[in-house]
Amino acid sequence: MKRAKTEVELEAGRQRRRLMASSGPGLAWIMLFLILPSAVLLGIAFFSSDDYGNPVMPLSTQAFGQVAGYSLLGWDPGNILVFLRSLKQAGIATLVSALLSYPLVFFILSQRPSLRPLLLLFIVLPSWTNQVVRTYAWLELLGPNAPVSWLGHTLGFLPPDLGMAPGGFAVTTGLAYNYLPYMIVPLYASAEKLDWTLVEAGRDLYASGLRLFWHTVFPQTVPGLLSGIIFVAIPAFGDYVVPQLLGGDKAMMIGSLIANQFTETPDWPYGAALTLIMLVFTAAGLVAFRVVSQKVGGAEEAAV
Amino acid sequence: MSASQTVAATRRGAISLTGVTRIFTGAAPAVDHIDLDIHPGEFFTLLGPSGCGKTTLLRMIAGFETPDDGRILISGREMQDVPAHKRAVNTVFQSYALFPHLNVEQNIGFGLKMQGVKSPERKKRVDAIMELTQIGQFAKRSAAQLSGGQRQRVALARALVNEPEVVLLDEPLSALDAKLRAELQIELLRMQKRLGMTFIFVTHDQHEALVMSDRIAVMSKGRLQQIGPVLDVYERPRNVFVAEFLGLSNIWPITGHAGDRATTPLGALAINEPCQPGALAMIRPEKIWLYNDTAAPKDRPNQFFGTISEAIYMGAATQYRVELAGGQMVLAYDTNNQAAERSWRPGEKVAVELKPENIMLVQP
Numbered sequence: 127m128k129r130a131k132t133e134v135e136l137e138a139g140r141q142r143r144r145l146m147a148s149s150g151p152g153l154a155w156i157m158l159f160l161i162l163p164s165a166v167l168l169g170i171a172f173f174s175s176d177d178y179g180n181p182v183m184p185l186s187t188q189a190f191g192q193v194a195g196y197s198l199l200g201w202d203p204g205n206i207l208v209f210l211r212s213l214k215q216a217g218i219a220t221l222v223s224a225l226l227s228y229p230l231v232f233f234i235l236s237q238r239p240s241l242r243p244l245l246l247l248f249i250v251l252p253s254w255t256n257q258v259v260r261t262y263a264w265l266e267l268l269g270p271n272a273p274v275s276w277l278g279h280t281l282g283f284l285p286p287d288l289g290m291a292p293g294g295f296a297v298t299t300g301l302a303y304n305y306l307p308y309m310i311v312p313l314y315a316s317a318e319k320l321d322w323t324l325v326e327a328g329r330d331l332y333a334s335g336l337r338l339f340w341h342t343v344f345p346q347t348v349p350g351l352l353s354g355i356i357f358v359a360i361p362a363f364g365d366y367v368v369p370q371l372l373g374g375d376k377a378m379m380i381g382s383l384i385a386n387q388f389t390e391t392p393d394w395p396y397g398a399a400l401t402l403i404m405l406v407f408t409a410a411g412l413v414a415f416r417v418v419s420q421k422v423g424g425a426e427e428a429a430v
Numbered sequence: 431m432s433a434s435q436t437v438a439a440t441r442r443g444a445i446s447l448t449g450v451t452r453i454f455t456g457a458a459p460a461v462d463h464i465d466l467d468i469h470p471g472e473f474f475t476l477l478g479p480s481g482c483g484k485t486t487l488l489r490m491i492a493g494f495e496t497p498d499d500g501r502i503l504i505s506g507r508e509m510q511d512v513p514a515h516k517r518a519v520n521t522v523f524q525s526y527a528l529f530p531h532l533n534v535e536q537n538i539g540f541g542l543k544m545q546g547v548k549s550p551e552r553k554k555r556v557d558a559i560m561e562l563t564q565i566g567q568f569a570k571r572s573a574a575q576l577s578g579g580q581r582q583r584v585a586l587a588r589a590l591v592n593e594p595e596v597v598l599l600d601e602p603l604s605a606l607d608a609k610l611r612a613e614l615q616i617e618l619l620r621m622q623k624r625l626g627m628t629f630i631f632v633t634h635d636q637h638e639a640l641v642m643s644d645r646i647a648v649m650s651k652g653r654l655q656q657i658g659p660v661l662d663v664y665e666r667p668r669n670v671f672v673a674e675f676l677g678l679s680n681i682w683p684i685t686g687h688a689g690d691r692a693t694t695p696l697g698a699l700a701i702n703e704p705c706q707p708g709a710l711a712m713i714r715p716e717k718i719w720l721y722n723d724t725a726a727p728k729d730r731p732n733q734f735f736g737t738i739s740e741a742i743y744m745g746a747a748t749q750y751r752v753e754l755a756g757g758q759m760v761l762a763y764d765t766n767n768q769a770a771e772r773s774w775r776p777g778e779k780v781a782v783e784l785k786p787e788n789i790m791l792v793q794p
Contacts, residue, residue: 321527323523323525323527324527324529324530326494326514326521326523326527327521327523327527327528327529328540329493329494329513329514329515330492330494330514330515330519330520330521330541331515331520331540331541331544331588331592332515332516332541332544332545332592333515333540333544334513334515337544338515341529341540341544342529345529345530345531348531
């Protein structure tokens with residue numbers, strides 16, 4: 127016997143259709159800008175390359191061999207060094223921006239509320255200008271004829287005629303500078319909501335100074351710090367402009383390596399394979415990071 | 431320094447405040463020249479409406495606020511230059527302020543850890559206090575997994591485990607439901623008596639203050655209105671504010687006197703105390719005797735006749751509003767320990783008797 131649908135069932139159907147209609151644009155966006163390019167990338171990576179670096183048949187895994195460091199000349203650790211260097215530079219830049227962000231965030235919070243948005247604006251403002259311009263500015267600041275390098279010459283840790291840039295130090299500086307706002311903003315958001323009675327409880331229970339900060343302030347900022355780490359570490363890992371301009375030959379990072387395969391010495395399948403590997407590592411890193419951060423900072427969420 | 435302060439100064443857990451004042455910019459003083467001596471081992475309550483300065487006073491004792499004037503002595507030591515983390519005082523916060531990233535056991539052990547108490551000793555003390563406060567089975571849970579009453583116990587244990595000279599409690603029971611609250615009041619009181627620590631308890635709930643305290647200080651607008659044992663403050667309030675804040679009361683102005691009778695809007699009242707100019711006559715509703723109008727005993731003063739205008743049954747007692755012949759209203763309580771015939775309905779004629787010894791004089 128066929129029965130009429132109840133009002134609840136009808137409403138459920140209506141809701142399902144509304145949900146589909148509202149998620150349509152999002153799905154289209156993901157298809158167009160994530161799935162499709164990734165599929166193209168994946169395809170190209172499995173082609174061979176011709177003399178001009180264009181992808182051609184037959185399908186092969188040769189590009190992935192290149193990524194691992196194998197070429198006609200045998201195995202070379204260059205790529206692995208580039209990968210490790212990218213990891214190291216991203217790590218240091220993240221650490222430096224976190225260390226700078228804490229005092230900055232609490233300085234802003236110590237100001238009167240009407241002034242705080244303005245101070246935050248000052249921090250975000252530079253990122254409205256082109257990254258290339260700002261990075262060139264660092265090249266000037268750290269170049270051989272700039273005070274920072276003179277100091278190095280005088281103190282003897284920098285050979286005369288050389289500058290702090292180009293080099294690994296300049297890359298670290300450039301990355302930390304570039305991505306600092308992406309650390310400050312989420313950290314500020316979590317520090318703004320800080321429960322100060324917990325800090326008072328800490329003082330009441332005999333904590334002071336750094337220990338007080340570590341036990342009562344820091345745990346409360348962990349959610350912001352974790353977001354900041356993701357916002358800084360991932361783009362810093364794949365950054366192209368900073369290592370390209372401030373790095374020089376010996377400080378190449380993965381972003382430049384990939385770019386080279388599409389510009390200077392074209393090899394599309396190799397470039398695509400590099401990009402894929404980078405994506406896979408980034409995704410794996412994110413997943414690992416989430417697992418760790420949920421153990422560290424997610425006690426509250428887990429409990430709910 | 432008075433003699434009592436000198437004595438108090440030599441004893442652990444004593445608190446002495448002299449002229450303590452705190453002024454927040456652009457406002458009337460939050461705490462205005464408070465002089466107070468709290469004895470060792472005493473359950474002392476600061477009672478007052480919100481905004482009366484009681485919490486600010488507590489925060490100054492804890493060290494979270496600095497007095498703008500006056501001195502604070504804890505166990506005889508001047509506290510002016512002693513920061514909060516060096517005071518042998520622990521606080522139970524209104525919001526409990528349990529560390530969300532630590533479990534119950536770690537929360538309780540926090541203060542000992544910060545004082546450098548090593549692990550075996552620390553664990554022993556934490557376990558002992560968890561047993562005392564009956565939260566042992568929650569040791570490994572995080573604060574978010576506890577009910578309000580359990581959090582309250584953890585907050586208390588976290589303060590007590592440090593064996594402070596003074597425990598400060600800032601409305602610690604205000605977030606709990608009535609039944610749990612009543613249970614914890616008694617439990618808290620027993621624990622305080624057993625440990626012999628000085629407790630300073632802040633509340634706006636007069637009932638809670640009466641149940642728990644050895645002595646009460648009633649505060650209003652940053653000033654002390656009255657300090658004394660519970661019984662005194664309730665039965666012999668010094669002024670109208672204290673009388674009304676601690677419970678229901680009947681208050682009439684005294685406009686003059688003829689012989690030993692005071693002239694009030696009710697008529698001439700016989701009063702045991704000598705009349706003071708400007709004073710008011712106060713009597714608590716439960717001290718008023720009610721009779722059927724024909725059954726009032728003869729030849730006793732202060733009897734007035736009227737009609738019940740309202741009767742509110744409250745279980746243990748009934749609250750009556752009696753309109754006297756002259757139009758005055760009298761509030762009276764009658765406990766429901768009598769047979770049903772001794773209760774009245776609105777409209778019934780009654781006599782009220784205000785015994786002279788129950789009438790107190792209060793200042794405006």
